[in-house]
Amino acid sequence: MEHTTAxxxxxxxxxxxxxxxxxxxxxxxxxxxxxxxLLKASALFK
Amino acid sequence: xxxxxxxxxxxxxxxITAPPGFNRWMIxxxxxxxHLCIGQAYAFSVFNNPMTRLLGITExxxxxxxxxxxxxxxxxxxxxxxxxxxxxxKWLEDVGPRKAMFAAACCFGGGFxxxxxxxxxHQIWLLYLGYGVLGGVGLGIGYVSPVSTLIKxxxxxxxxxxxxxxxxxxxxxxxxxxxxxxxxxxxHTPVSMGVAQTFVVMGVLYFCSMMIGAFAIRxxxxxxxxxxxxAPVKQSAMISRNHVHIDQALKTPQFWLLWxxxxxxxxxxIGVLGQASVMIQESFKGAITPAAAAGFVGMLxxxxxxGRFFWSSVSDYVGRKNTYAIFFVLGTALYLLVPGMxxxxxxxxxxxxxxxxxxxxxxxxxxxxxxxxxxxxTRYVGGIHGRLLTAWAAAGIFGPTLVNYIRQYQVDHGxxxxxxxxxxxxxxxxxxxxxxxxxxxxxxxAARHHMSGEQLNEQQNLLSPAMxxx
Numbered sequence: 001m002e003h004t005t006a007x008x009x010x011x012x013x014x015x016x017x018x019x020x021x022x023x024x025x026x027x028x029x030x031x032x033x034x035x036x037x038l039l040k041a042s043a044l045f046k
Numbered sequence: 047x048x049x050x051x052x053x054x055x056x057x058x059x060x061x062i063t064a065p066p067g068f069n070r071w072m073i074x075x076x077x078x079x080x081h082l083c084i085g086q087a088y089a090f091s092v093f094n095n096p097m098t099r100l101l102g103i104t105e106x107x108x109x110x111x112x113x114x115x116x117x118x119x120x121x122x123x124x125x126x127x128x129x130x131x132x133x134x135x136k137w138l139e140d141v142g143p144r145k146a147m148f149a150a151a152c153c154f155g156g157g158f159x160x161x162x163x164x165x166x167x168h169q170i171w172l173l174y175l176g177y178g179v180l181g182g183v184g185l186g187i188g189y190v191s192p193v194s195t196l197i198k199x200x201x202x203x204x205x206x207x208x209x210x211x212x213x214x215x216x217x218x219x220x221x222x223x224x225x226x227x228x229x230x231x232x233x234h235t236p237v238s239m240g241v242a243q244t245f246v247v248m249g250v251l252y253f254c255s256m257m258i259g260a261f262a263i264r265x266x267x268x269x270x271x272x273x274x275x276x277a278p279v280k281q282s283a284m285i286s287r288n289h290v291h292i293d294q295a296l297k298t299p300q301f302w303l304l305w306x307x308x309x310x311x312x313x314x315x316i317g318v319l320g321q322a323s324v325m326i327q328e329s330f331k332g333a334i335t336p337a338a339a340a341g342f343v344g345m346l347x348x349x350x351x352x353g354r355f356f357w358s359s360v361s362d363y364v365g366r367k368n369t370y371a372i373f374f375v376l377g378t379a380l381y382l383l384v385p386g387m388x389x390x391x392x393x394x395x396x397x398x399x400x401x402x403x404x405x406x407x408x409x410x411x412x413x414x415x416x417x418x419x420x421x422x423x424t425r426y427v428g429g430i431h432g433r434l435l436t437a438w439a440a441a442g443i444f445g446p447t448l449v450n451y452i453r454q455y456q457v458d459h460g461x462x463x464x465x466x467x468x469x470x471x472x473x474x475x476x477x478x479x480x481x482x483x484x485x486x487x488x489x490x491x492a493a494r495h496h497m498s499g500e501q502l503n504e505q506q507n508l509l510s511p512a513m514x515x516x
Contacts, residue, residue, distance in 0.1 A: 013065060019072050022262065026078040026214070033220025034351075037344040044334075044341035044397065 059142035064264040070199045070272070072262060077192030077211035079259030080147055083252040084154060084188040085218015087127075088347070090120050090177075092226045096239045100168060103239065111170055119161075119178050126182025128439030131190050135432025136292050138187065139425075143195045143263045150188030151256035157181025158249025165242040186432070188256065189215060194428030197419045198266050202275050204416035205366070209358030212412040216351035222248075282420075284367055284488075288496035289423030295430045298495050300421050303484045305437045308414055310481035311373055312441035314381070314474040315350075315407025317449035318400065321467075322346050328463040329388040329396065342397060349401035350408040357409025358416060366417035367488055373406040374482035381475035385468040411438075421491055425502070448473065 014022075055061065094116050101107040138146035157180035164172025192211050200207035229247055233240025271277075281287070295301050318325070323339040334342070361369035380399045387396040414434065419427045449470050456466040 013068050014072050016069070019069050019075075022072060022075040025258075026075045026082060029221045030082060030214075030217050033217065033224065034348065036224055037220055037348055041341040041344040041348070043337045044345065044393075046338070 057141070057145040057148060059265060062142060062144050062264050063267050064270075066267075068264060068266075070266075073192075073196060073199050073264065074207065074210045076259045076262035076264075077196055078214040079262070080150065080188045080192055080256050081211050081214030082218045082221060083255050084150070084185045085215040086222035086248070086252065087120070087123060087181075087185055088216070088219035089222035089226060090123070092223055093241060093244075096230055096241050097165070100165060100239055100241065103237065109168075115170060119173050122174055122178030123182035123185060124442055125439060126179050127185040127189065128436050130183040130186030131432035131435040132186075133432075134183075134187050135190055135429030136426070138191050138432075139194065139292070139429045142265060143191045144260050146187055146191035147256060147260035147263060150184045150191060151253050151260060152184070153180050154184030154188060154256065155249045155253025157184055158245045158252065162242045162245035162249065165245065186435075190428050190432045190435070192259070192263065193415045193431055194419075194424065195263060195265055197415060197424050197427055198270075200272075201277070201424075202272055203359075203362050204419055205358035205361040205369075205413060206355070208415040209355040209412040212358070212415075213351055213354040213408075215411075216347070216354050216408050219347060220351070282365060283490050284365060285420045286423055286490060286496075288491075288493075289425035289502060290421075290430075290491055290495050291497055291501070292426040292429040292433070294495050294497075295422050295426065296433065298422075298491050300488055300491050301430070301434070303488050304414065304417060304421075305434055306484045307370055307374075307481050307488075308410055308434060309437035309441045309444070310477045310484070311370075311377070311410040312407060312438055313445040313448070314377060314477050314481075315404055315410075316441055316445035317470070317474070319346060319350070319404065319407070320446045321449050321453075322400070325467055326396070329467065330391065330393060331464055333391070333393065342400075345397060345401055346404045349405040353405025353408035354412040357406065358412035361413045361416060366413055366420055367485060369409070369413050370417070370485045371482065373410060374478045374485060377403055377406055378475045378478045378482070381471045381478065385465075385471050388464065388467070421488070423497075425497070 094113060097116055098106045098110055098113060101110045106112075134146070157176045157178075160176030160180060161173045162176075164170065164176055193208055196207040196211055197204050226244060226248070229244040230240045233243035277287075290298070322343050323336075326342045327334050327336070327339050357369060357373075364372075380403050384396065384399050384403075387399060415427060415431045418430050418434065422430055449467075452470045452473060453466045456469055457463060
């Protein structure tokens with residue numbers, strides 16, 4: 001088998017701040033949704 | 047030369063192979079970006095009521111769709127989820143997670159668009175085709191695609207890593223439900239329910255979010271290990287260092303024992319989830335209002351989501367087989383105790399017991415990819431996982447049918463509604479005992495099923511020649 005192409009282009013590693021932002025991007029909407037559900041669930045013990 | 051060997055484009059596996067020193071904590075949010083979107087499926091029911099009034103607006107018109115007609119949309123989506131996960135598993139192992147996630151984004155986002163057209167033209171078949179078939183395929187591919195990648199990035203914490211992603215599938219409804227309601231309110235006019243516009247916005251948002259996940263996803267280079275980590279020298283016999291081919295896995299008893307273990311665990315949980323609101327109101331007649339029952343459903347959804355992360359993380363320490371054994375033993379005990387809590391009028395313990403039961407239902411989903419990776423190796427775990435998910439589709443039929451029919455049988459034979467779930471709970475406990483037996487028989491996969499070194503090299507060359515020659 002011939003391999004005429006080079007390996008994958010080296011891509012830079014993400015800075016730590018990007019990793020944090022990415023976690024916030026998925027975490028904040030989820031946390032808001034969970035909070036709203038907890039408020040609804042509180043009706044169970046009223 | 048294979049097609050794969052010529053492919054060095056944006057979606058190729060080589061393009062997404064991480065450079066040395068890559069921060070692996072970038073991968074779980076990439077997986078979550080997909081799973082939180084496709085988890086919307088659990089909140090699809092918020093559209094049911096508005097879609098029965100698309101023509102009549104204030105009340106259903108004669109030509110409006112009924113709930114049984116609309117119910118098929120979700121059923122089709124779950125059916126095609128199972129089907130696509132089973133059949134696309136091998137393909138996604140070949141093409142890599144970015145292409146698979148792109149395909150999932152196109153199908154899931156596109157499904158919303160086709161459905162929006164169906165709502166505008168009032169053609170139900172377009173909704174079946176859009177959200178049901180196309181969206182269902184997006185669900186299946188999106189569900190499996192990041193899982194094997196996470197397992198490869200976290201060989202030291204397989205359970206926790208897959209738990210994070212699969213937790214997103216359980217949590218997607220927490221975002222989708224309020225967002226759908228807010229969008230429908232925003233687009234609602236005296237002549238429109240605003241559902242079509244909501245579908246368009248959600249289709250675009252979900253496509254973009256899933257594409258962010260596809261852009262961010264990376265796979266580790268062959269032979270990569272976390273810094274400072276070495277595989278334990280004395281490893282549990284239940285964790286294989288070998289790999290089993292996807293087609294060979296189906297010929298092993300381990301695959302089918304796990305299929306039944308998952309199916310029975312899901313059957314026990316899914317039936318309760320579908321009936322939770324009615325069940326708590328009938329069990330505590332007069333004491334639980336519809337608003338409180340909705341709160342109970344919310345608590346169960348939360349337990350489902352958190353259980354996915356908690357139990358799969360626990361499995362990293364106690365082992366997958368032991369974790370599944372806990373599901374079956376504890377689940378059986380709780381199902382036997384729950385009717386007593388109902389008759390004693392103890393709402394707090396009733397809610398607590400069901401939350402634990404549902405946390406183990408979620409835990410079954412999130413622990414199983416790591417269980418498969420332990421037994422069959424990581425090479426084809428995504429595809430094998432996809433095929434195992436047919437157990438979910440089967441449980442989706444068994445669970446609600448069992449709960450509904452047994453309850454109806456009891457009521458028809460004069461049993462008071464408050465006690466009509468007792469027999470169902472005892473049956474669920476019995477199913478869990480059978481699941482325990484299946485799990486007990488799971489042993490390491492026999493060496494004759496393992497891929498040889500030659501087969502592994504051949505596969506490596508076919509999939510990524512440039513990497514293999516490095």
